[in-house]
Amino acid sequence: xxxKTYREAINEALRQEMEANDRVIIIGEDxxxxxxxxxxxxxxxxxxxxxxxxxxxxFGRDRVIDTPIxxxxxxxxxxxxxxxxxxxxxxxxxADFIGVCLDQIxxxxxxxxYMFGGKARTPLVVRTMIGAGMGAGPQHSQAxxxxxxxxxxxxxxxxxxxxxxxxxxxxxxxxxxxVIFCEHKSLLGDSCEVxxxxxTIPFGKAAITRTGSDLTLVGISxxxxxxxxxxxRLQKDGISIEVIDIRTTSPLDAxxxxxxxxxxxxxxxxDEANPMCSVASEIASIAAxxxxxxxDAPVKKVTAPHTPVPASPTLEALYLPTPxxxxxxxxxxxxx
Amino acid sequence: xxxxxxxxxxxxxxxxxxxxxxxxxxxxFLSGTVPGFLHLYSGQEAIAVGICEQLDDHRDYIGSxxxxxxxxxxxxxxxxxxxxxxxxxxxxxxxxxxxxxxIADLDKGMLGANAIVGGAPPxxxxxxxxxxxxxxxxxAVPFIGDGAANQGTVAESLNMAAxxxxxxxxxxxxxxxxxFTAASYATAGSIEARAKAYNIPAxxxxxxxxxxxxxxxxxxxxxxxxxxxxSAIEAKAYRFWGHFAGDxxxxxxxxxxxxxxENHDCLKIFADKVTQAALLDQAEMNAIDVEVMQLxxxxxxxxKADPQPDPESLYKDVYVSYN
Numbered sequence: 163x164x165x166k167t168y169r170e171a172i173n174e175a176l177r178q179e180m181e182a183n184d185r186v187i188i189i190g191e192d193x194x195x196x197x198x199x200x201x202x203x204x205x206x207x208x209x210x211x212x213x214x215x216x217x218x219x220x221f222g223r224d225r226v227i228d229t230p231i232x233x234x235x236x237x238x239x240x241x242x243x244x245x246x247x248x249x250x251x252x253x254x255x256x257a258d259f260i261g262v263c264l265d266q267i268x269x270x271x272x273x274x275x276y277m278f279g280g281k282a283r284t285p286l287v288v289r290t291m292i293g294a295g296m297g298a299g300p301q302h303s304q305a306x307x308x309x310x311x312x313x314x315x316x317x318x319x320x321x322x323x324x325x326x327x328x329x330x331x332x333x334x335x336x337x338x339x340x341v342i343f344c345e346h347k348s349l350l351g352d353s354c355e356v357x358x359x360x361x362t363i364p365f366g367k368a369a370i371t372r373t374g375s376d377l378t379l380v381g382i383s384x385x386x387x388x389x390x391x392x393x394x395r396l397q398k399d400g401i402s403i404e405v406i407d408i409r410t411t412s413p414l415d416a417x418x419x420x421x422x423x424x425x426x427x428x429x430x431x432x433d434e435a436n437p438m439c440s441v442a443s444e445i446a447s448i449a450a451x452x453x454x455x456x457x458d459a460p461v462k463k464v465t466a467p468h469t470p471v472p473a474s475p476t477l478e479a480l481y482l483p484t485p486x487x488x489x490x491x492x493x494x495x496x497x498x
Numbered sequence: 499x500x501x502x503x504x505x506x507x508x509x510x511x512x513x514x515x516x517x518x519x520x521x522x523x524x525x526x527f528l529s530g531t532v533p534g535f536l537h538l539y540s541g542q543e544a545i546a547v548g549i550c551e552q553l554d555d556h557r558d559y560i561g562s563x564x565x566x567x568x569x570x571x572x573x574x575x576x577x578x579x580x581x582x583x584x585x586x587x588x589x590x591x592x593x594x595x596x597x598x599x600x601i602a603d604l605d606k607g608m609l610g611a612n613a614i615v616g617g618a619p620p621x622x623x624x625x626x627x628x629x630x631x632x633x634x635x636x637x638a639v640p641f642i643g644d645g646a647a648n649q650g651t652v653a654e655s656l657n658m659a660a661x662x663x664x665x666x667x668x669x670x671x672x673x674x675x676x677x678f679t680a681a682s683y684a685t686a687g688s689i690e691a692r693a694k695a696y697n698i699p700a701x702x703x704x705x706x707x708x709x710x711x712x713x714x715x716x717x718x719x720x721x722x723x724x725x726x727x728x729s730a731i732e733a734k735a736y737r738f739w740g741h742f743a744g745d746x747x748x749x750x751x752x753x754x755x756x757x758x759x760e761n762h763d764c765l766k767i768f769a770d771k772v773t774q775a776a777l778l779d780q781a782e783m784n785a786i787d788v789e790v791m792q793l794x795x796x797x798x799x800x801x802k803a804d805p806q807p808d809p810e811s812l813y814k815d816v817y818v819s820y821n
Contacts, residue, residue: 187631224631230661235654238620239627242638245609246559246628265651269614270621278602278610279592280815314816338818366820413820 190253194218272315295348322386329363366413539568544764548711557636561618566611587804616649645676693730705733
């Protein structure tokens with residue numbers, strides 16, 4: 163099977179869905195780039211990270227629409243187009259920029275179906291980049307999916323690898339509800355086997371990436387990679403770790419997590435987001451409520467601290483959960 | 499442009515329906531039977547009707563405001579289902595889950611009243627983009643108050659519409675007050691000039707004059723349908739009631755609303771113009787008044803009698819499918 167990067171997998175999903183359906187369009191800042199420039203106006207960027215490269219050239223600027231830097235208008239326009247017959251994929255370049263357009267997401271798009279009495283469909287995808295690890299500082303590095311996960315009406319997707327990114331994005335584009343698709347900037351160059359043909363991965367269905375019996379590690383987005391690394395390390399010491407990639411924070415596959423915890427009796431949740439009111443807290447709460455009798459030890463979280471993301475690579479490394487930090491917590495918990 | 503008798507009667511009926519709807523709601527609200535907040539459109543009818551009479555159900559969209567009842571009626575949303583929605587009843591337009599500030603009917607091209615000031619213009623961009631890409635010939639019209647004119651979303655929407663040459667008419671309704679604060683205090687410069695700064699053709703009209711609104715809207719809609727991009731209209735408007743039903747209006751000088759009702763009532767101005775020009779008889783309009791009164795009477799009675807939403811509807815329609 164061909165090997166593709168996370169970046170290439172997303173690009174391929176967009177291209178294949180645009181080929182399959184004329185109503186799929188891309189809206190965002192510099193998704194093509196170059197409009198009006200002295201070089202002649204041809205495609206010049208394909209997104210700030212090159213994820214949409216080639217799509218404007220392939221499908222034309224009517225379907226790959228460069229906008230001004232105007233996030234409320236981008237998200238609102240995409241939401242309005244979704245309500246009136248299109249299947250827009252809006253790009254919110256960095257998830258941090260949600261601060262200037264949150265109203266259009268949570269008061270508008272997320273609520274249409276409910277507040278209009280079930281008559282609206284809003285097939286909107288907002289692709290956005292999350293995560294630390296590039297020294298990009300406090301306003302370009304956050305993992306803000308918890309605040310979106312808490313909003314009824316949104317679906318929130320956190321792919322941890324290239325295979326999932328393609329299948330989950332195609333599902334997102336075909337889905338009739340508003341979807342926030344969180345791409346981790348530190349995963350863009352990671353690669354794995356990705357089929358050429360289009361395929362979907364259902365929302366709310368976690369993946370078990372390592373099977374084990376001693377402890378359950380639940381990871382989100384990039385943290386799944388770290389969890390797998392820890393499981394592989396500990397296996398050499400004869401410790402059997404089960405790793406769950408939740409893939410989507412909303413809907414959340416509580417059943418798979420509970421089933422695993424009932425088997426292992428120990429749970430560590432690893433989340434790059436800040437720890438308060440987070441997806442990690444929610445998973446811990448679910449385990450405490452619904453698997454209490456099966457737990458042999460307290461539920462633990464490994465998360466970022468309750469601070470902004472620092473720019474200094476030294477401080478950022480301290481901020482992030484790492485395989486080493488996860489391993490310490492796991493070994494401690496196994497001793498409990 | 500001369501309107502036909504049927505067009506004039508239709509416009510009059512729509513304006514009168516809005517007026518009766520709102521005046522009756524004011525009474526009902528004070529009696530305590532209507533839940534939530536109400537923002538009444540009385541006095542501004544000629545603006546909604548002046549433009550919506552020229553829009554199609556199926557291809558033209560409007561985005562509305564918290565003061566949205568008039569826009570809904572003008573765009574053809576069912577008056578009885580609206581009244582039920584305002585009473586938050588089971589058979590309301592939105593099943594009682596939207597209420598006064600979220601009446602929406604996509605089949606009628608109504609993208610929703612909107613409780614967020616400045617919330618709708620970005621959505622209207624999307625309806626205009628759909629019309630442009632699907633080549634429907636449709637137009638999108640966001641209604642924007644003088645208060646919303648100060649929101650960033652409106653500036654962003656004007657710019658985006660101009661950049662993408664979207665088929666839109668930005669209908670500003672300057673009724674002189676954003677909640678309890680005057681536009682003379684809070685809205686710097688002129689709204690018309692703001693639109694023009696984006697190279698968007700803009701005019702200012704008297705919003706109490708149906709014919710002035712109609713003519714400005716006609717030109718703007720034609721330009722949009724012909725691929726000429728967005729236009730803006732600033733209609734000077736007259737808010738007969740306060741910001742919300744029950745507002746004591748301490749910010750207004752004594753006699754201000756009385757003066758507005760005497761000298762800037764779009765229904766009176768319309769009736770005077772059409773009778774003086776011998777286009778309609780007063781008797782024809784009186785007959786419409788009687789029908790409208792009955793319609794509103796029935797709408798209120800049916801809304802009061804309509805059942806409450808089913809408890810299980812609380813959990814429905816958060817998603818199309820949650821999988």
